Amino acid sequence: MRRNIVHPGAGKLKYEIREIVAFARELEKWHIPIIWENIGDPVKKGEPVAGWIKDIVREKAGEDNSYAYSETEGAREAREFLADRVNRRKKISLPGKDREEYPNPVTISPEDILFFNGLGDAVAKVFGFLRREARVLGPSPAYSTLSSAEAAHSGYEHLTYRLDPQKNWMPDLEDVEFKVKYNDSIAGILLINPDNPTGAVYPTEVLGEFVRIARTYGLFIICDETYANVIYGGAKTAALSQIIADVPGLALRSLSKEVPWPGARCGWVEVYNRKVDHRFDLYIRSLLDAKRLEVCSTSLPQLCIPAIMGDPRYADHLTRRAAVFEGRAEEAAAAFTGISGISLVKPRGALYATAVFDPLTMGDEKQEQTRYLPVSDPSLGEFIKEKITGVAPDKGFVYWLLASTGICVVPLSGFASDLPGFRFTLLEYDDEKRRRIYKTLAESAQEYLMPRSIPKLGLIL
Amino acid sequence: MRRNIVHPGAGKLKYEIREIVAFARELEKWHIPIIWENIGDPVKKGEPVAGWIKDIVREKAGEDNSYAYSETEGAREAREFLADRVNRRKKISLPGKDREEYPNPVTISPEDILFFNGLGDAVAKVFGFLRREARVLGPSPAYSTLSSAEAAHSGYEHLTYRLDPQKNWMPDLEDVEFKVKYNDSIAGILLINPDNPTGAVYPTEVLGEFVRIARTYGLFIICDETYANVIYGGAKTAALSQIIADVPGLALRSLSKEVPWPGARCGWVEVYNRKVDHRFDLYIRSLLDAKRLEVCSTSLPQLCIPAIMGDPRYADHLTRRAAVFEGRAEEAAAAFTGISGISLVKPRGALYATAVFDPLTMGDEKQEQTRYLPVSDPSLGEFIKEKITGVAPDKGFVYWLLASTGICVVPLSGFASDLPGFRFTLLEYDDEKRRRIYKTLAESAQEYLMPRSIPKLGLIL
């Protein structure tokens, strides 16, 4: 070919959650059976899709309309249903508090909802059609799809505020406010609630602070609410629409993790206070114009939304699942209790737990050369030693863990974070297997950090 | 908001096929019932989805796996099925021809197939991840999603070669070759076969010329084969894989128009000769990396592909549909026969017909001021006259047509074309209604061009 067609940004698209898969596949020649703890797909991990939900989908699949294009914005009946749901959200009350009340929730119309082919598609457009010079401040650790999108749109590395594992992964709000105040390129704040990968759920007061900062400095808010219906452990929070008052904002929602139906690629954006700012409105319009070139998003899942989410069984379904995840979160936390050099904040939402290594211990350069986990074959040990040259310390652990135990987790460094650690899922459906996984993870982490006097070797078990 | 967040390219995303809808909706206050001839959705126009196909989908919707994520590249079973289909394509024979033979068809592996959420998603990534300085030469008229994508990726207007209505909409191959030769920024050629909007189907020799030009000048080829299974009227053509030999190329395919299942948003790219050029391979890898950030494409339709397309009834299904469209193409052509000032090449593939006004008659500036079609209410005539100020001449016709007859077609100027004309569909399922539509279109066009001595008015019918 006479011209180079490779985009200069080609090598920069990183999605560790799926890239680790390619590495795991390389271990096949040593016949290591892989236990996939990297990706948040409840169905693949054994959760059956409820029969009544499948019945609804089958029924819709019998109607011709489900095969047709839908409106570019999304099927009208789905948008009407969802707008109505938003508009029924309650005002947050503050019993016994003397500061000013929370605001009335915002209400929206069906025109304020835009469907996408999953939130990955939504995020690509939400960031891709932002003006290059309008930055969005997001969390660290961060879900890679979001952080990569902000980095790609701006040409800079992703701009982040700190989530603090010492404080149950709550955001460092002083860091947020100072960054906003002293960096006037920031046009918006991104939050994920419940958070992926940390499992944190933000109390209403924390959300209120985000809104206060956005209003004070004239920003808009993007809130990823993928896991809004996966909250447990008594966590109290609010939807963005309940707290945002008059600040322009977007909430991102999806069928993926709560039905669960990740294969639907059906997510939507709820737009709040669209008319408050002329340029915000123009921006939202550009998202719709971009979508129009792709005609529409997948019809069938949209058409199922009113029937599934409007079904009286749906609330129970969500409650039951929350209880399940609460139990698993406790198991995960228990497994890491008493393990030195690594800690785990018990998740209160979403489908993941994140263990963080003590940075000092992990960063000890003298020890770094001696770390390993036992493997079944010396050639596998040699292979891993070669592969971890120059990679982040937590990725080194993840590689050894894979080789030693077959468990595939995601290094925290793959989530735009400086903290060493790893994320695993709460999804394994087989109770005994899940508990064994958590125990193995905790013990492997401890073993990995153990000071050793001899250089690391791929010892045979 | 303290910063402008609107992207400078925001106003440039144009998709006339859906934008005309907004205009049509404005006519509601005059109670004009709209006949939608603008968009290529067979299901919305009444074509029933085959019972056996719906049965397959319903069955798959009963399996948990259909709810899970699929591989980023697409479900393995679908890719294996499709790769096998490609590999069974026959060598094109050339009986009685003395020039050198056509090459062997290329074969591919499942890794050479990438699924997307419909071809709109595929096109956005195929162009979005091309290096900015690598241009793709495409047809004019052109399907807007393709032309907008090339324009957006390069920062220039879309670069086009001419399809000639005087020669059955065949490409002006001299124009193609000279543009390629004298503009070294061109890295690839785009063709649509069968073509949208013209309905042209390229003979194998024409495809061979595209391949020869690509090989001579070191280009890659993108062939949109959305309508590859919607060919009729005895047209002979070839799949790109049958003719491309050793040139790097992409074919774009989809379930939308042949099942038909446009609401699936399920399309895929077949990559040919990926390893022939290192940079082509890197480019393809960047498409996969981009997709990975969105995890995967919609699972259910992918999982249905082997069952639907591998069903023995599928071939008959396609044949039967082709016969139907052939009949409608003849009806359309007949309706425009003998109408002066406008011509229509009988389509031989895809779902559309395109009528072209005689540019001299249409462009006659003296007449321009007097053109109109009769409408039911003077205020509607006033409204249309105001709206057509400054718009392209064929869009003027489309607006009057809407007001006068309620038929909604797409102006050819909305397809990156300088020729005045309009596209309508072959999709109306009701035979009588369809014939009446075609007759009305032809008569309205004739009436519109009629020389008048008085200024145009919104006369009452």
Next chain:
Amino acid sequence: MRRNIVHPGAGKLKYEIREIVAFARELEKWHIPIIWENIGDPVKKGEPVAGWIKDIVREKAGEDNSYAYSETEGAREAREFLADRVNRRKKISLPGKDREEYPNPVTISPEDILFFNGLGDAVAKVFGFLRREARVLGPSPAYSTLSSAEAAHSGYEHLTYRLDPQKNWMPDLEDVEFKVKYNDSIAGILLINPDNPTGAVYPTEVLGEFVRIARTYGLFIICDETYANVIYGGAKTAALSQIIADVPGLALRSLSKEVPWPGARCGWVEVYNRKVDHRFDLYIRSLLDAKRLEVCSTSLPQLCIPAIMGDPRYADHLTRRAAVFEGRAEEAAAAFTGISGISLVKPRGALYATAVFDPLTMGDEKQEQTRYLPVSDPSLGEFIKEKITGVAPDKGFVYWLLASTGICVVPLSGFASDLPGFRFTLLEYDDEKRRRIYKTLAESAQEYLMPRSIPKLGLIL
């Protein structure tokens, strides 16, 4: 022309100091004689060039070598002379201070000096060849050439720290440090010492703080030292090289304002600690590569540098001029003493004084409609009233001032500042005329702010 050739950034290049001239010229039809107080050209304002300096230039103009190209970096003899001058700078002592000592001055070689066609050329390249994502934090008010260059290179508005007129225009160092800390796109800090337009001269401790911040956060420093030899009023400061220690930095110097020889377009960059950081070195090399495409900078002035600046009379020349400017700075300060609603910090370096209106008084919207200065002809008043619609308040004053008195000053809003005010020069050579100018400026400002009950009119004097 078939294509639009106008750059999208075309309208954004603003240089108020010269644009005000175009406005002043429009007043010619009212026969207003203009007194140019806008531009810093000592020669145009009557300062004679010293005879002995002209003798040196004439002598060099007799040598063929002065007509030849010089080296791209600049004439070797000039670079050797200047490097030697840098290397003779003394260590700053801190008698009686208990904190740690100032560092040793850096030394450089002739290779660390690059000549440009004046500092405008230098600034265009220093910013133009910075990576787009590497921002430079600079002062507000700011000299327009610098702020426009940073804005153009980054695509954002210029990023600024505050100079505080309440504190003798000293930089708000907390603002500097917080912006650096919370905005990690900042790669460098710009300072102007002595400052244009404020006349501030930074004490060594302030410079030391800039260096501390740069070292702490890993930044480089750009110091515009155009006026380094025009310091008076007992101000104590240091050259950047005396204080920068091991931080990478650039000092910008010029013949323009001290010989004075602005028409020479002869400025140079001194590079400090080039080898401390590999990327800093690469960046400096790219400046030289860019200059090489223009071959070299003007030869004759470079060749005169050793003879002029090395002449024993040069030190006296600088001392004598400093005394002159000190006197004029006192005159300017005296003129504004006791004037309410406007204040002026007595300059201690450079060639300008900046008067600042009280923002509350100036911003009083009720009064805004009634402000004017008396003019000689009602049509002139009408003209001014029309021209000030939508312009910054201080620009409104500047226009009325021109119309009323013919004195042309530059509004402070033209210096990337939110403060209302104006800059005028200390350059008028005719003592009586100069005092009259200062008096008129102060009185006009006072009259302009005077509360009035009637709407503003172009009253005849």
Next chain:
Amino acid sequence: MRRNIVHPGAGKLKYEIREIVAFARELEKWHIPIIWENIGDPVKKGEPVAGWIKDIVREKAGEDNSYAYSETEGAREAREFLADRVNRRKKISLPGKDREEYPNPVTISPEDILFFNGLGDAVAKVFGFLRREARVLGPSPAYSTLSSAEAAHSGYEHLTYRLDPQKNWMPDLEDVEFKVKYNDSIAGILLINPDNPTGAVYPTEVLGEFVRIARTYGLFIICDETYANVIYGGAKTAALSQIIADVPGLALRSLSKEVPWPGARCGWVEVYNRKVDHRFDLYIRSLLDAKRLEVCSTSLPQLCIPAIMGDPRYADHLTRRAAVFEGRAEEAAAAFTGISGISLVKPRGALYATAVFDPLTMGDEKQEQTRYLPVSDPSLGEFIKEKITGVAPDKGFVYWLLASTGICVVPLSGFASDLPGFRFTLLEYDDEKRRRIYKTLAESAQEYLMPRSIPKLGLIL
């Protein structure tokens, strides 16, 4: 430093004419005396500056005004003088020709002239302020400053038309027209007349064809007329202003090569038909706005222009120089006559001659390994052999030539050309030395191409 500040385009700024100097300097350790034939500086090569011209400069250097800023556009008296000169240019007559007459020359006002700090500065702005998507088609070979500027502004490689050494380096006008016709991103055409590096002078008919193409396709013209007063050998040509009629255009002129005064960095742009196209006018205004940020260009040389160029002795001065260069051009041509494998078109303008190797002979890969020139020291031979790995074939010759003879020329591959060859100057003032240089060049080229059976070695002379 915490951020990377190096611009991604940093390594792409290439100026072979000066870069070869760095290589030559590396040979110093073998004590090779260098003969600089690479750069077009008449003064450095011994041409004395005329006494009367130096007298004028000295006189102006005695006037204070020469030390002051000039107007941003340039000193009014210089612009008035030059505009008058343009307006006196005669209409080109066409005795005995039957095709239509040449047009009237365009006339300009002083506002149509903009001064820059040499044409390098002018070229940087002329291309830098063109819209990125407006390409300029220029010659190959090309003067590097121009080709680099076009490449940098567009993000593509420079877009070129062919100058044909078989046809006295005339432009391939068919190539020009086809590229313009089939590449609609082209907004302008660049020509250099007389041409650098080839020494070609374009006959009026050729210029007329450029104008015809520009008018037919709606382009503007940039004509580099640096050497307009260095024409000899009976060449007939025209100034762009004499032939451009109503097409928008720019001529670039300079004092550098005709006074000669390259060290002045004094060049100017003459703008023709500025008001013919609104966007052309806006573009010209953006050049002035850009210059305004640098205040102005060097004053002294501008102020000398009327006195020097208006002096009655100036015409004789130009005639005398032309005769000198004509003689040298003949010497150069004679030296290469009869040398096989290399050819040289006798220059008819400018200060250079370009020898072109027979591409087949030079490109013979078998021979490539055996080529060398004798050097004085085996270690020098080893050094050269190492340095030429991977460099263009003509650069290989240039390196061996330097090592063997000390003569420094510029490879033609450094002028955006695919042809192998080299450029040398007609500037050596010492007659005997110059003839010896030309003889050595021709003989070395012949020796270099000589087929050899043994691998190349650094043989001792």
